[in-house]
Amino acid sequence: MNVILDTGILLGRFLYYLLESVVYKIIPKGKKSIVGEIVLITGAGSGLGRLMAIKFASLGANLVLWDINQDGNMETCRLAKEKGDVKVFAYKCDCSNRQEVYRVADEVKKEVGDVTILINNAGVVTGEQFLNTPDHMVERSFLLNVLSHFWTYKAFLPAMIKANHGHLVCISSAAGVAGINGLSDYCASKFAAFGFAESLYLELKVQKKTKIKTTIVCPYFIKTGLFEGCTTKYPLLLPILEPEYVAQKIVNAILEEQVYLIMPKFLNVALLLKQILSTDMMIALVEYLGVDTCMASFRGRKKADEGQTETERKHL
DSSP: OHHHHHHHHHHHHHHHHHHHHHHHHHSOOOOOOOTTOEEEEESTTSHHHHHHHHHHHHTTOEEEEEESOHHHHHHHHHHHHTTSSOOEEEEEOOTTOHHHHHHHHHHHHHHTOOOSEEEEOOOOOOOSOGGGSOHHHHHHHHIIIIIHHHHHHHHHHHHHHHHTOEEEEEEOOGGGTSOOTTOHHHHHHHHHHHHHHHHHHHHHHHTTOTTEEEEEEEEOOBOSGGGTTOOOSOTTTSOOBOHHHHHHHHHHHHHTTOSEEEESTHHHHHHHHHHHSOHHHHHHHHHHHTGGGTTTTOOOSOOSOTTOOTTTTOOO
C-alpha cells in the first residue's frame, strides 16, 4: 500500500514540476536582488573572476576578492569600485593552502562580515598526458580545484546555515562531467568538485535549509590565454567560449537561482547521449566532434615559475 501511495505522490510531483518548468520557459523567473550581499570570489585577480567581480559590483553587491596575485587582485578591486558605490576588499590568499584559507577567512569575518554568496572560481590546469604529469601538479590540481572548496565552505557555510540564507557557487567544468584526453588530473579534480557541490546541495535540502541556494557551473573551454592551442572542430556545436559571455551567464544563473549551468547547451545533448549510447558509439561521437584531439596542440600560458597565479593557470 505504501508503494502505491508513494508512487502516486511521486508521479504527482513529477507532473507539478514539469508544468512548473514549462511555465518558467514561457515566463522566466524574476531575478533576485543582491544589493548589499557580500560576495566572495576566489581567483579574482584576472580572467573570469575579474569579470564576475565587475558585474556583481554593478549590481550593488559588496565584494571580497581572493587571489594569490596581489597586484592583479588590486587591479580587479579598482575596476570593481568604478562600477558602483560598493565596498570592495582584496585579500591575498593561496586557496590551495588550508591554513591560509582559514586564516584569511577569519580576517574577512572580522573586517567585512558574513559572506552570503561564495564563488569558488580559482583553478589550475596541467594540460599534459597522464604519464607526463608531474606528481606535484597532480597534488596541486586537487588542492586548488576541489579541496579548496571544502575549506571555504567550512569557513563560511556555518553562518549561512544559521541565517538560512546564502548561495554556494561551484565553478566546475565540462571536464567535470566527461573525461577529456590530456586532462586526467584536471578532469578528476573537477569531477570531484561537481560531486562535492551536488552532494552538499542535497544535504542542505534534507536539512530544510531551502534558502541556501546552490549553482554548479560546467563550461566548455573558455577563450583565455590558457586556451592557446586548444582547438574545436565544429564551433557552432562546441565553441571555445568568450569569457564575457561565460561571466554574464554565471551571474544570470546566480540571480535566477539555477542549480546547474552547462555551456554550451549542446553539451546537455552530448551528456544525455553519453548515458544511452554504447561505448563505441560514444567514442565515434567524440571523434566526430574532435574532442579526442582538442588538447593535441595545447600550449596554454606556460611559465617556468611555479609561483604563477591561480587565475593565470585557470583553464575552465
